Amino acid sequence: MHAILKYIFLFLAPFYVNSLECDQALLEEVRSYKPIVEGIIEETINGASKGLCYKKLADFVDKYQKRITGSQILEDSIDYLVSNLSSPESVMDEVWKEPAPDLPHWIRGREEAFVVEPVKKKMATLAFGSSVATPNGQALVAEAVVVENFDELYKLDPSQVSGKIVVYNQGYSSYGESREYRYKAAPEAAKLGAVAALVESIGPFSINSPHTGVTQYEDGVEKIPSIAITKEDAEMLRRIYRRGQKIVLSIKSNSTMLSPVTSHNLVADYKGSEYPDKVVVVSGHIDNWDVGQGAMDDAGGMMLGLIAVEVINNLGLPRPKRTIRNILWTAEEQGLLGAEKYFNQHQNELNNFVFVMESDSGTFDPQGLQYTGDRQNGECIIKEIVSMLAPINASKYEWTSGAVSTDITHFTDAGVPGAGLWDPDEIYFYFHHTEGDMMTVEDPDALDRAVALWTATAYIIADLNSDFPRSTSTCLYSPSILSLILLVYALKTLL
Amino acid sequence: MHAILKYIFLFLAPFYVNSLECDQALLEEVRSYKPIVEGIIEETINGASKGLCYKKLADFVDKYQKRITGSQILEDSIDYLVSNLSSPESVMDEVWKEPAPDLPHWIRGREEAFVVEPVKKKMATLAFGSSVATPNGQALVAEAVVVENFDELYKLDPSQVSGKIVVYNQGYSSYGESREYRYKAAPEAAKLGAVAALVESIGPFSINSPHTGVTQYEDGVEKIPSIAITKEDAEMLRRIYRRGQKIVLSIKSNSTMLSPVTSHNLVADYKGSEYPDKVVVVSGHIDNWDVGQGAMDDAGGMMLGLIAVEVINNLGLPRPKRTIRNILWTAEEQGLLGAEKYFNQHQNELNNFVFVMESDSGTFDPQGLQYTGDRQNGECIIKEIVSMLAPINASKYEWTSGAVSTDITHFTDAGVPGAGLWDPDEIYFYFHHTEGDMMTVEDPDALDRAVALWTATAYIIADLNSDFPRSTSTCLYSPSILSLILLVYALKTLL
Numbered sequence: 001m002h003a004i005l006k007y008i009f010l011f012l013a014p015f016y017v018n019s020l021e022c023d024q025a026l027l028e029e030v031r032s033y034k035p036i037v038e039g040i041i042e043e044t045i046n047g048a049s050k051g052l053c054y055k056k057l058a059d060f061v062d063k064y065q066k067r068i069t070g071s072q073i074l075e076d077s078i079d080y081l082v083s084n085l086s087s088p089e090s091v092m093d094e095v096w097k098e099p100a101p102d103l104p105h106w107i108r109g110r111e112e113a114f115v116v117e118p119v120k121k122k123m124a125t126l127a128f129g130s131s132v133a134t135p136n137g138q139a140l141v142a143e144a145v146v147v148e149n150f151d152e153l154y155k156l157d158p159s160q161v162s163g164k165i166v167v168y169n170q171g172y173s174s175y176g177e178s179r180e181y182r183y184k185a186a187p188e189a190a191k192l193g194a195v196a197a198l199v200e201s202i203g204p205f206s207i208n209s210p211h212t213g214v215t216q217y218e219d220g221v222e223k224i225p226s227i228a229i230t231k232e233d234a235e236m237l238r239r240i241y242r243r244g245q246k247i248v249l250s251i252k253s254n255s256t257m258l259s260p261v262t263s264h265n266l267v268a269d270y271k272g273s274e275y276p277d278k279v280v281v282v283s284g285h286i287d288n289w290d291v292g293q294g295a296m297d298d299a300g301g302m303m304l305g306l307i308a309v310e311v312i313n314n315l316g317l318p319r320p321k322r323t324i325r326n327i328l329w330t331a332e333e334q335g336l337l338g339a340e341k342y343f344n345q346h347q348n349e350l351n352n353f354v355f356v357m358e359s360d361s362g363t364f365d366p367q368g369l370q371y372t373g374d375r376q377n378g379e380c381i382i383k384e385i386v387s388m389l390a391p392i393n394a395s396k397y398e399w400t401s402g403a404v405s406t407d408i409t410h411f412t413d414a415g416v417p418g419a420g421l422w423d424p425d426e427i428y429f430y431f432h433h434t435e436g437d438m439m440t441v442e443d444p445d446a447l448d449r450a451v452a453l454w455t456a457t458a459y460i461i462a463d464l465n466s467d468f469p470r471s472t473s474t475c476l477y478s479p480s481i482l483s484l485i486l487l488v489y490a491l492k493t494l495l
Numbered sequence: 496m497h498a499i500l501k502y503i504f505l506f507l508a509p510f511y512v513n514s515l516e517c518d519q520a521l522l523e524e525v526r527s528y529k530p531i532v533e534g535i536i537e538e539t540i541n542g543a544s545k546g547l548c549y550k551k552l553a554d555f556v557d558k559y560q561k562r563i564t565g566s567q568i569l570e571d572s573i574d575y576l577v578s579n580l581s582s583p584e585s586v587m588d589e590v591w592k593e594p595a596p597d598l599p600h601w602i603r604g605r606e607e608a609f610v611v612e613p614v615k616k617k618m619a620t621l622a623f624g625s626s627v628a629t630p631n632g633q634a635l636v637a638e639a640v641v642v643e644n645f646d647e648l649y650k651l652d653p654s655q656v657s658g659k660i661v662v663y664n665q666g667y668s669s670y671g672e673s674r675e676y677r678y679k680a681a682p683e684a685a686k687l688g689a690v691a692a693l694v695e696s697i698g699p700f701s702i703n704s705p706h707t708g709v710t711q712y713e714d715g716v717e718k719i720p721s722i723a724i725t726k727e728d729a730e731m732l733r734r735i736y737r738r739g740q741k742i743v744l745s746i747k748s749n750s751t752m753l754s755p756v757t758s759h760n761l762v763a764d765y766k767g768s769e770y771p772d773k774v775v776v777v778s779g780h781i782d783n784w785d786v787g788q789g790a791m792d793d794a795g796g797m798m799l800g801l802i803a804v805e806v807i808n809n810l811g812l813p814r815p816k817r818t819i820r821n822i823l824w825t826a827e828e829q830g831l832l833g834a835e836k837y838f839n840q841h842q843n844e845l846n847n848f849v850f851v852m853e854s855d856s857g858t859f860d861p862q863g864l865q866y867t868g869d870r871q872n873g874e875c876i877i878k879e880i881v882s883m884l885a886p887i888n889a890s891k892y893e894w895t896s897g898a899v900s901t902d903i904t905h906f907t908d909a910g911v912p913g914a915g916l917w918d919p920d921e922i923y924f925y926f927h928h929t930e931g932d933m934m935t936v937e938d939p940d941a942l943d944r945a946v947a948l949w950t951a952t953a954y955i956i957a958d959l960n961s962d963f964p965r966s967t968s969t970c971l972y973s974p975s976i977l978s979l980i981l982l983v984y985a986l987k988t989l990l
Contacts, residue, residue: 058734065614119560124930207704207931208787232933236788239553239934292703293731435619436702438727439734 022380029465030384036317037388037456043315044452045392053307053451054444057300061293061439068290069331070105070261078266078286085268091313093271097264100341103331105261106130108290109254117248118240123233124208126291127253128182128215131226137254142195144249146241150188162193165249169234172204175429186226187218196225196251200234203429208232211433212289214334225253265342266328270309272462273319280462281325281356282308282454285332285407292437300442301359302328308455320462322354329407339407350414355461355468358405359421362428366421366450368396370404373417374471385457394453396422417468419457421450517875524960525879531812532883532951538810539947548802548946549939552795556788556934563785564826565600565756573761573781580763586808588766592759595836598826600756601625603785604749612743613735618728619703621786622748623677623710626721632749637690639744641736645683657688660744664729667699670924681721682713691720691746695729698924703727706928707784709829720748760837761823765804767957768814775957776820776851777803777949780827780902787932795937796854797823803950815957817849824902834902845909850956850963853900854916857923858945861916863891865899868912869966880952889948891917912963916945
């Protein structure tokens with residue numbers, strides 16, 4: 001090999017670190033779980049655990065429907081599960097609540113919205129969480145300005161907006177992009193003197209179905225009501241506005257922000273046999289909005305982990321070496337607040353958190369895992385686990401350097417490897433934060449497949465001889481530094 | 496040929512009448528319209544008429560949204576179109592209203608429905624059209640009985656139902672089958688002493704979206720409120736009921752049936768050049784429920800015919816030999832009542848009605864035509880027309896001996912050949928009779944394709960040298976009688 005080629009090779013080699021071969025012994029170890037995975041699949045798809053997740057989920061959400069932060073229903077639902085998981089029939093070893101203080105306590109109250117001119121129409125609405133009321137909770141009647149996006153708003157003169165209600169008909173691109181309108185619609189309109197913001201719901205499809213979700217205000221900017229309207233009505237208002245017709249709206253909301261409250265994260269341990277202090281977290285959030293049952297957002301996700309431990313027990317599998325910890329996060333809908341409190345309270349124990357998992361994007365047709373963490377042996381393990389889930393079509397995986405699910409983000413940002421249940425179905429955002437998030441969206445078989453995937457993943461990772469590999473924090477830099485040294489050396493030799 | 500084979504052949508021959516060859520001269524005549532059809536397609540898909548149907552439809556439904564029979568909005572919308580179609584810019588030659596008297600005038604009023612026990616939940620509702628109010632329009636609080644179908648109801652003893660609210664959670668099979676629950680839920684429950692019926696909406700999919708529609712009462716059976724609830728809530732109530740929990744509901748409705756009213760069918764003629772008294776009807780219904788805009792049910796269908804005539808004019812095509820008559824039916828939602836009145840008023844002129852067309856199943860992705868009429872040359876013509884619509888994927892057709900669309904059924908039952916726009920998309924019943932039937936469901940391109948299909952079909956049939964062939968009323972019997980004679984003769988010869 002010519003010297004220069006050798007140096008180029010040496011220079012590039014560190015970038016190929018990701019294609020280094022898996023540790024064969026580790027791979028063999030993961031593969032040895034195949035009979036166990038087959039047993040888990042059989043148990044959940046055809047066995048005694050078939051339909052268990054759907055049944056328990058329905059029992060729970062039919063009883064506790066609107067588990068919004070600050071509500072008695074949310075705290076009752078947490079206490080119900082604590083009691084349930086602490087009962088003699090439960091397989092859990094320890095169950096406790098951890099307080100999450102200083103949470104917002106917002107109450108919707110009554111809402112109404114009408115088009116008054118040029119036609120009469122009652123509009124379906126859902127004020128966004130944290131929205132202020134209309135002045136004195138009374139009807140606010142004002143002319144409307146309809147924009148399609150922030151750019152269009154920013155081009156308006158304050159005189160065109162002042163005293164008016166800004167209607168956003170921004171359409172839907174992706175949840176991540178479109179929800180910026182939920183967050184910023186009110187303050188951006190208020191900066192130009194608007195008296196309220198009506199925002200097209202953040203969702204790709206609607207049957208007159210408004211979507212709520214948390215909104216944001218800015219310090220020093222007037223807080224004005226921020227209310228979701230349906231895609232249908234937002235489009236209608238835009239059409240009318242484009243025809244040059246004057247639109248007058250009447251809106252009323254008496255939502256209130258009360259004093260902060262304390263809620264609770266619920267923690268339930270299935271203790272490991274060898275390293276009980278080491279935990280694999282399976283999780284979902286228990287709170288939802290004050291609409292629907294929160295069946296898919298996120299009682300279903302939360303239930304997967306609880307059922308996973310039951311499946312392990314029902315199958316009589318040996319205790320995994322590490323603890324499987326169910327965490328039922330509170331106040332996710334308010335901005336991952338329960339999870340933030342928990343992380344702050346436990347960030348000194350990060351070494352004990354071996355792996356974190358959450359499902360918070362539905363269980364419509366579980367495809368596999370979205371994974372963040374070590375790209376060598378860690379990725380090898382995940383790839384090997386999902387390959388064993390091919391019989392239930394859940395063998396896809398996707399690596400990302402970013403978040404894989406909502407509540408576990410603090411952990412994964414801090415370098416704890418983690419996985420989210422991968423459910424690519426766009427239909428999730430049909431129902432997200434609407435009154436339609438009911439058990440009707442759940443399919444017992446899809447839930448069973450998600451349980452199988454969840455159980456197999458948690459069990460194997462909790463039971464491996466060695467902890468799930470963690471990327472060293474310098475790993476992204478090391479190859480570059482090495483490359484730099486090699487490059488300097490190469491240039492020195494050549495020149 | 497052996498004698499017996501000859502007789503068997505003769506016996507079977509009449510059954511093969513449908514495979515007789517098309518009249519070649521007629522076929523050639525239909526094929527000669529190919530350049531015209533290509534022009535129509537080009538004009539609607541890429542030409543000056545592109546997007547015209549969507550624009551005019553939006554203008555109309557944004558202005559007149561809830562065109563329920565008896566409402567001023569319905570009559571205003573009819574007058575608006577009369578004025579519009581009579582203007583100097585209109586291509587119509589004659590426009591008039593025909594009174595349809597004695598129509599029901601039902602008003603919804605306010606509605607509320609709550610689950611009171613064992614959980615608290617506000618349910619979305621839409622009382623069915625013609626439903627009576629709760630007693631004095633006040634809250635009616637009663638225990639619920641939940642059934643999945645009529646069979647389950649019929650097995651109950653009156654003592655189990657008396658004084659209770661019957662909830663139907665019948666699921667959705669097809670619109671035709673499932674709507675029986677909308678019609679009969681109340682009287683069947685009332686026969687057992689129930690005080691109200693809550694019925695799962697007739698639709699395959701829901702985002703907390705109740706569907707209304709007309710209900711029916713029986714003479715001599717107590718009239719009790721008949722109210723649609725969502726699929727989600729019906730399923731929830733069934734689950735709770737199956738757990739053996741007592742369900743208490745509180746419902747309120749102050750809908751009212753006022754004195755009968757007169758509405759109007761709107762008729763607009765584009766006169767034929769040679770046989771102006773002979774008409775090809777293109778139609779849709781102008782009324783809708785008091786929910787949504789009735790964009791797809793059925794303003795969109797209605798608009799196709801109006802635009803078709805504009806397209807013919809825009810293209811400068813020769814006047815067709817026969818008149819193209821747009822009929823905008825009223826009071827379809829009340830049971831095809833406007834169409835029934837019109838038919839009764841015109842049944843002595845059936846020979847002048849050459850062909851009847853209606854679109855009332857959406858225009859989501861127009862596939863072709865559903866046709867009823869003569870199975871020989873008539874079917875040949877239809878097949879030939881739709882084959883020319885292959886460039887817009889609208890070349891399917893389906894023959895049926897029954898109805899092809901709602902309002903034209905009296906005509907087709909009386910032997911007038913007819914066609915309905917074939918739109919197989921199940922999504923139609925996602926929105927049908929809901930607040931979600933808004934312009935958002937309409938796609939400008941799909942509407943353009945439907946206009947092209949509609950225009951080509953109406954133009955060719957109106958312009959053919961001979962009237963569209965009509966089946967003789969004895970045609971189904973003649974072959975059988977002939978067969979019988981032949982069979983007797985054959986047996987006589989052989990035996």
